[in-house]
Amino acid sequence: MLKYQAIANEIKQFIEDNDLQQGHKLPVLESLMSQFKASKSTIINALDLLEKKGDVYQVRGSGIFVRRHRRKGYINLLSNQGFKKDLDNFQITSEVIELDVRKPNSEVADSLNIHIHDDVYYVKRIRYINGKTLCLEESFFNKAIVTYLNKEIVSESIFNYIQEGLGLKIGFSDLYIHVDKLTAEEGKYLGLNEGVPKLFAETIFHLTNGQPFDFSKVTYNYEQSHFFIQENLHD
Amino acid sequence: MLKYQAIANEIKQFIEDNDLQQGHKLPVLESLMSQFKASKSTIINALDLLEKKGDVYQVRGSGIFVRRHRRKGYINLLSNQGFKKDLDNFQITSEVIELDVRKPNSEVADSLNIHIHDDVYYVKRIRYINGKTLCLEESFFNKAIVTYLNKEIVSESIFNYIQEGLGLKIGFSDLYIHVDKLTAEEGKYLGLNEGVPKLFAETIFHLTNGQPFDFSKVTYNYEQSHFFIQENLHD
Structure with a gap:
């Protein structure tokens, strides 16, 4: 630093x-x-x-x-503003559902700018906030960049490990969000009924050299999903 | 410039x-x-x-x-990245439902850092994208700062007018979003059924000197609401 x-x-x-x-x-x-x-x-x-x-x-x-916002209980949606930092009073935990090395489908390969015959680490987790389900998260890491993961690592902060353990420099991300109805499958993981609202966020994370290394899809429990974003409007 | x-x-x-x-x-x-x-x-x-x-x-x-994302049809959620700019192929129009000067309730007064006896301009609009409802928008402007509005102005870009007409310098904003179920009243304006998902966004806009001048509440039609956010992660 x-x-x-x-x-x-x-x-x-x-x-x-x-x-x-x-x-x-x-x-x-x-x-x-x-x-x-x-x-x-x-x-x-x-x-x-x-x-x-x-x-x-x-x-x-x-x-x-x-500059400091006044509402309590809002999670910072943008990771550069610190996911945990704004959650002083919250306890975030992760339950790892799946972790394996696999071949990407064409959507994942395209997002990571790799070939469908290349390897990716696949991680599926449920994240909890104060013991309630916050989100279901599926992440695909380009294995040529993120060369090693294990269950212990993915049950903690993967990004801390990527930066400190692997020495990679995270540069920028593209975030796509939309609102939809929860599927029965997603409801099973989040403990919610099919058809209730969900926030669905897909993010492509790049290194500072522009290489995409992580494509993640996150389905948020709408009951827990209050987000905050700070924006600077002047140049 | x-x-x-x-x-x-x-x-x-x-x-x-x-x-x-x-x-x-x-x-x-x-x-x-x-x-x-x-x-x-x-x-x-x-x-x-x-x-x-x-x-x-x-x-x-x-x-x-x-740096350029590859997905078509996503609206940039952050206004500094240009609401209209990314909508090259879209036609955005506004229908003004209400425009008046009123006293704020305590939530609005608190957000704008004014007294409940001060005046605000209240604007309620439906915004359309390619002829379909995009969102229902309610905005409260501190009348001591945004001293004049009329129906013609609010049927176009209010922010263009604020900057170019009134010469104000827009500085930063705090954005709060959550996902919920649409109310019957909101459904009426958006042409949707009660209970379907909605994205609800509240924003407090400040001048460069830190004064809040606009508090807006926007309810998005979930069928039209695909948003894109770019983020820089390194310092």
Whole structure:
């Protein structure tokens, strides 16, 4: 972790520890420089990162302010804003249903930009939030990139392992969502009746070099699915 | 519009005109500098903007590549990625159901950070996509900021008017979504039966100075609601 990233984390921690609300003005640049013993450019990089992550907003000529939404119980839909981070009061667990190496069908091969004769790791999990079903998740990993998985790894955070264990750099993702009616099969896993609403999310995750490595399909239990997205609208 | 923004638009147009696909390598910096008659820093700013908007990705030491998803018919859920832009082949129209000035209830007042005795513009519209209902939209604008609206304005793009007509600078938004069952009342507007799935999205839009100016509640017709979100995962 670079210094500006560490300082960004410290500033975020400072906001949370002091329970600062949206619109609260942060100390001026000079104060932050002395508080964190860092150069002007390091502090500016840290603040730019926090702005990108939606934790502060900067008003030219006026200062830096806390950005923080006020609704409790909403899960951050975008993974760069931290799936677990916003779930302070939640317990997320995973139950692994299937884990194997298989050949992809043409939809999966196409999404991962590989051939149907190539290998993928297939992972099927149910994820729970406070003991209730949150979602049914099926993921397909290009085995040429994600070279090894086992049951212990996939029962925890796969992405932590991919980054820290395999040293891969995750770059960007394309997320497709739509709303539909739950099938009987999905209902079985989620403990819901056929025909109730569902949120269905498909994501293609790419490395920083543009290679897709993970295609995932997630069916959310509509009763647990309250999502939050932060957006910056100006250029 | 600043020069780098204009050049970003031109590069995007170039990608679309030539139907360049994801992973296609763009010309090197020097070529772009001479093609667009611009300095190195202007081109870099333009490319950074395009990366932020999800139109290109940059691989250190390797070059700049086109980023472009391959699924047709998905609407971009985040407005900074352009609601209409991705709907090239779609016709979006609005039918205004109600437009008036009223006092907000406490939920609206709280979301807009105003008092229940302050005035808001209330706009209720049905939006259509290719003649089918896309969504039912209710918006509450803080009248102290959005000082004037009329039926002609709200039957077009309200945000264009706010930016170009009123000269306001839109900064960031907080988006809350969940999935639920459609009510009979909503079904009436959307031409659907009570109890079918819906996507319900609430957004608080802020100016660049942090002031909330618009609180909107949108109920989407699940049959038309295929959404796309691009995300950058690295810092």
